Amino acid sequence: MDNQKVEKKHLTGTQIRERIAFALGNLGHSAFYGALSTYFIVYVTSGMFNDVSPKVANRLIALITTLVVIIRLAEVVVDPILGNIVDNTKTRWGKFKPWQVIGSVVSSILLVVVFSGVFGLAKVNWLLFAICFVIIFVILDIFYSFADVSYWGMVPAISGDSKERGVFTALGSFTGSIGWNGLTMIVVPITTYFTYLATGKHEQGTQGWLAFAIIVGAISIVSALAVALGTTEKHDVIREAASKKTSIKDVFVGIIKNDQILWISLAYLMYSLAYVVTNGVLFYLFKFVIGKPNEFWIAGAVATVVGFSTAPLYPILNKYITRKILFLIGQISMILSYIIFIFGSSNMTLVILGLVLFNFTFAQLVIVLSLTDSIEYGQLKNGNRNEAVVLAVRPMLDKITGAFSNGIVGSIAIMAGMTGSETAADITAKNIHMFKLFAFYSPLAFSILALIVFMFKVNITEKKHAEIVEELEKKLASGEISVTDDSETIINNVLDTAVLAPVNGDLVALDDVPTGFKGKGFAIQPTDGNIYAPFDGQIKFTFSTRHTFGIVSETGLEAIIHVGLETVNMRGEGFITHYNDGQNIKAGDLLLTFDQGLIHEAGYDDIVIMFFTQPGRIEELNEVTGKSVTHGDVVQNVSLSKNINK
CATH class of the missing domain: 2.70.70.10 (Glucose Permease (Domain IIA))
Incomplete structure (x- = not known):
């Protein structure tokens, strides 16, 4: 029977449903993150304070930008704690799905509140506005993090295999690119259309931005419900072997002792900082440098088309090409895109080519999978599994990059004169130089650093992960872990x-x-x-x-x-x-x-x-x-x- 062949087993209806449900979750989740990390600052700089004097508006823009940076950086230490709360949650629905729904509902409601300008409170009392904004934004960020940690924390709960995790992560990344880049295509039409319905003016007014937030919030909630209703947490012996509750001290000690988490995190921090900052300034590139704000949808269309190609392509290529090589390919493409943006940002054809290269990256997929596989690495090395805690590292880093991105974008808008009703005709060569320095030169350096760190310091490969799983099984057999x-x-x-x-x-x-x-x-x-x-x-x-x-x-x-x-x-x-x-x-x-x-x-x-x-x-x-x-x-x-x- 040595030559016995077995026919390939097809996916069951349950498996197909689970993959679709998980993928839908990141559609709304990424749309929410894009609205909060990118377009909220655009709204702040171009619409929130239009009814006050330019001098006061610039002060309030600087205040909001500074507050957002401080709040998000201060909350960095909170995310591992949130991950620990999720890890220690036990309900009949599992530990991830309840936080998916609760986090999405609360954060979506508060997103609408901040996009309403806290109901116009700044026009009445700017100090009271600042106090209320801090409280609301902190709560919003915390519950968004609950949803984020829970979503990606489900990957190792759904599957114990590195390759299968790659499929789920690729699907989530695929729909995530639609959610993120879809905003780029619809933000101008939606904000303009609903402003027109309310005022009769063809512009991006506060009414349009509020409608935009309501739509994004609704999509986020529906997507979270899809994950909650369509996926199942698996219970295997390796997960159960590390089911002991952890303390807050265990969380931080576990992260610090896991050297692979630290190196993967540093690589992701550099990559994410480059990616988020650049996405944050693309609207300003189209509006003030190219002078064609109504064609900003092209950036989203290019990113979506490229995302349609790269995300499904990842698990196929990963059969023949290792993660490290895929990361290398993606980062080289990103580096080339910055060179094009620096020297050809006024040419639409070159900009489109740059956008293609910028979005042709496997970095986020590789980073998420490497972090996921580091869970078993940490369990073998330190005895603690801490699924949600480990995966809280990525949203924690997103907070850091989002904070710096918001600060950089807000600073660019003020220093380059790209606020309020200004147009491309009002922008000087000095303004454009300042814009490029922060928008392209700095991210270029970050993307190079990400490549160096990942290639030389990250050791969690597909083969290494398989060896770790085998070693855990042997420890179970011998009774070293129970x-x-x-x-x-x-x-x-x-x-x-x-x-x-x-x-x-x-x-x-x-x-x-x-x-x-x-x-x-x-x-x-x-x-x-x-x-x-x-x-x-x-x-x-x-x-x-x-x-x-x-x-x-x-x-x-x-x-x-x-x-x-x-x-x-x-x-x-x-x-x-x-x-x-x-x-x-x-x-x-x-x-x-x-x-x-x-x-x-x-x-x-x-x-x-x-x-x-x-x-x-x-x-x-x-x-x-x-x-x-x-x-x-x-x-x-x-x-x-x-x-x-x-």
Whole structure:
């Protein structure tokens, strides 16, 4: 049966629904972030204070810009704490989805409030306006962060495999680019149209900006509901092994001790600063340098088209090209775009070419996936998993870059005279030089630094992540890490389980498996590629690579069946499951088929390993002897001490 071939398994309806739902979540989420990080400052500089004198308006613009920078920087330390709150949340809907909905609803309502100019309070009392603005903006930012941390925190909860995580992240990035860049296409038409309906004037007035905020907020809420209703958090043994609640101290210590998080974060900080600052000034480029504000939609159209190409392309290219090379390609494109912007910013054709190169980047996808994979790295190194906490790092960095971006954009608007009703005809050569210095030269330096840091200091690759997962499994087998918290239980009586051979073949003692699976269990060198249920029980989880799955017997015996050595690198190719996670199973049910020939062609051993994840609870276990077995034969009788909650 060595040449046995198995046909490719197609995605189930549940898997398709889950992917679509997760992708829709970032549509509204990115639109919200774009409105807050980019167009809020545009609104502040061009519309919020139009009814006051230019001198007072500039003071209020400077005040708002400064307050936003201070608030967002001050909240940087809050995001890991928010991640810790999410991590420690336990509800019937999971720990991520409730915060998705709550965060989106609250932040969307407050977005409308700030785009209303806090209901015009600045015209009545500027001091009271400043106080109210600070309070509202802080609450808005906190609840936006809850939604952001929860959204990306779901990636490792949905899947334990690096490649599958790449699919979800690519889908989220794909729709995120639509949400972000779609704003660029619709912001001028929407703000102009609704201003016209309210005043009869073809301009971007306060009424148009308010309508813009209402539309963005509504999209954000609907997208969050799509994630909440359409996705499911998976519960696997590795996640459960790190389910202990963490303290605030644990959060910061865990981040500091995880060197890969620190280097990945620095690379992302440099990249994001360049990206967000440039996006923030593109409107000013079209309005004041090129002199064609009504053609600003082109920037969004180009970004959307390029996003349509790059995001779906990522998982395909990643089959043949490593993350680091994809990051390199994206950053070189970004660097070339800045050179074009610097020397050809007055030529529309060159600007469009620059926009294509600027948006042809895989950096955000690579960074998010690298951060996601650093979760298992941190769990192996420090013993703490902290999914949402680790992924809170990215929104925390977004706060920093968003703060600096808002400050830079606001400063450019004031120093270059690009405020209020000014037009391209009012802008001098000195103004344009000042604009380019902040808009293009500085981001160019940041993008180069991001490339250097990531290429030379980040070590979490796809291969490295697979090795980490394998090592965690070995630690589970040996009892070095445990699924259950022994402090929560007391030992009562003993339960016996007859464990049947899950596959046909020759028995091998676990200690004789060459890669070091030390613990309690056994292995079988298979003669065919069919895996059967070894007892009555339930499917606990399945790695997205499908080479590993967890089961629990009716007596509470928890076990993992692992097919092959290093087969995690096959990313699920050649493996077909015949069950759903959570499904009840009977001894002898066909659970998995695998392609032995394909495994051998890849240079891997197809040995089937079965080990028990609670070795400390096993009272008695007979030794296995080297003999041939047929699936259904009794291999071991396991006596398991019963755990009762205190």
